[in-house]
Amino acid sequence: MLPVTGLDGPTDAxxxxxxQRGSEQAATDLVRRHASALTRFLAGAGAGPxxxxxxxQEAFFKAFxxxxxxRRESSFRSWLFSIGSNLHKDTYRRARGRVVLSIEDYDVAxxxxxxxxxxxxxTAERIQAGLTKLPRLQREVFLLRVQQGLDYAEIAEALGTxxxxxxxxxxxxxxxxxxxxx
Amino acid sequence: MTCHELSERMPAVARGNVAxxxxxxxxxxxxxxxRAEWALVTAGAAVAGNVKLDxxxxxxxxxxxxxxxxxxxxxxxxxxVVGLAAAASVVxxxxxxxxxxxxxxxxxVPPLGVDLPGLDGLGTSELQTVLESVETPWTETSTxxxxxxxxxxxxxxxxxxxxxxx
Numbered sequence: 001m002l003p004v005t006g007l008d009g010p011t012d013a014x015x016x017x018x019x020q021r022g023s024e025q026a027a028t029d030l031v032r033r034h035a036s037a038l039t040r041f042l043a044g045a046g047a048g049p050x051x052x053x054x055x056x057q058e059a060f061f062k063a064f065x066x067x068x069x070x071r072r073e074s075s076f077r078s079w080l081f082s083i084g085s086n087l088h089k090d091t092y093r094r095a096r097g098r099v100v101l102s103i104e105d106y107d108v109a110x111x112x113x114x115x116x117x118x119x120x121x122x123t124a125e126r127i128q129a130g131l132t133k134l135p136r137l138q139r140e141v142f143l144l145r146v147q148q149g150l151d152y153a154e155i156a157e158a159l160g161t162x163x164x165x166x167x168x169x170x171x172x173x174x175x176x177x178x179x180x181x182x
Numbered sequence: 183m184t185c186h187e188l189s190e191r192m193p194a195v196a197r198g199n200v201a202x203x204x205x206x207x208x209x210x211x212x213x214x215x216x217r218a219e220w221a222l223v224t225a226g227a228a229v230a231g232n233v234k235l236d237x238x239x240x241x242x243x244x245x246x247x248x249x250x251x252x253x254x255x256x257x258x259x260x261x262x263v264v265g266l267a268a269a270a271s272v273v274x275x276x277x278x279x280x281x282x283x284x285x286x287x288x289x290x291v292p293p294l295g296v297d298l299p300g301l302d303g304l305g306t307s308e309l310q311t312v313l314e315s316v317e318t319p320w321t322e323t324s325t326x327x328x329x330x331x332x333x334x335x336x337x338x339x340x341x342x343x344x345x346x347x348x
Contacts, residue, residue, distance in 0.1 A: 031241035043230035123225035146226035
């Protein structure tokens, strides 16, 4: 039986079960818990400031509507990331050829956290720029592993690939970023 | 301690979940390649760190959409084609798989491979007579119940042999 509570309150599985019984509070809790991570992931993956909020909203909407499609053997977060990644991929395909935005473009958006400006990491920005030059899977594997802390099994689940392929993509991304980010 | 082992541990250490061991820290201090990767991983953890979203407002919007937008049944394009093809396959198998009961199966008749020049000289009425004798139902000419050569007596066999020789 899945645990119902963890260190941070009810587990995702418990909240999902509550949502399936009609609890809107459970859905709100799931959004609170995962919105920030999904937002950072999509922004890091190259979604523009005007897209990120729409993508995150759509990802949660699709997740809650299709909650029966979540297989309990993967984490809710990696399943949510898979929805977000697919939505971002579709958006990118529709806007074929558009240049992926770098993080500086977020300066004009309301999404910026003023406090974090004080600790803006120049290297992170250079990595963000370097990520735009990587193939999509390498970029997303790097972000899920380094930015989100997912293990290879969760990454494989989120991106619809194998553990071995995720590992290879990660090491290719690292090697390429070493060249791109001096 | 290898570079690969250190590489595998970097994300967890960068996120503060675990700390370097003495061996790992020593390897890191003398391996420039690992230090370059470590710099990437620590900085990579902060990518898009300044991008925030109002989770409460987001939850409100999502719930509003869930309440107001109708559930659209998932459409599977060309699903009807698959059903039609399956139905057609079943009909085809049923129609061809078993022979009609009204058509009796007879013994295979080898094609006639010899000329019958004698027929050329026959008149219409004579040909009609020959055709009538040929067009008897297969059941009447079936050899299924006819005695085989094994069933004949010696005298009958001799008579058949003489007929062939003539």
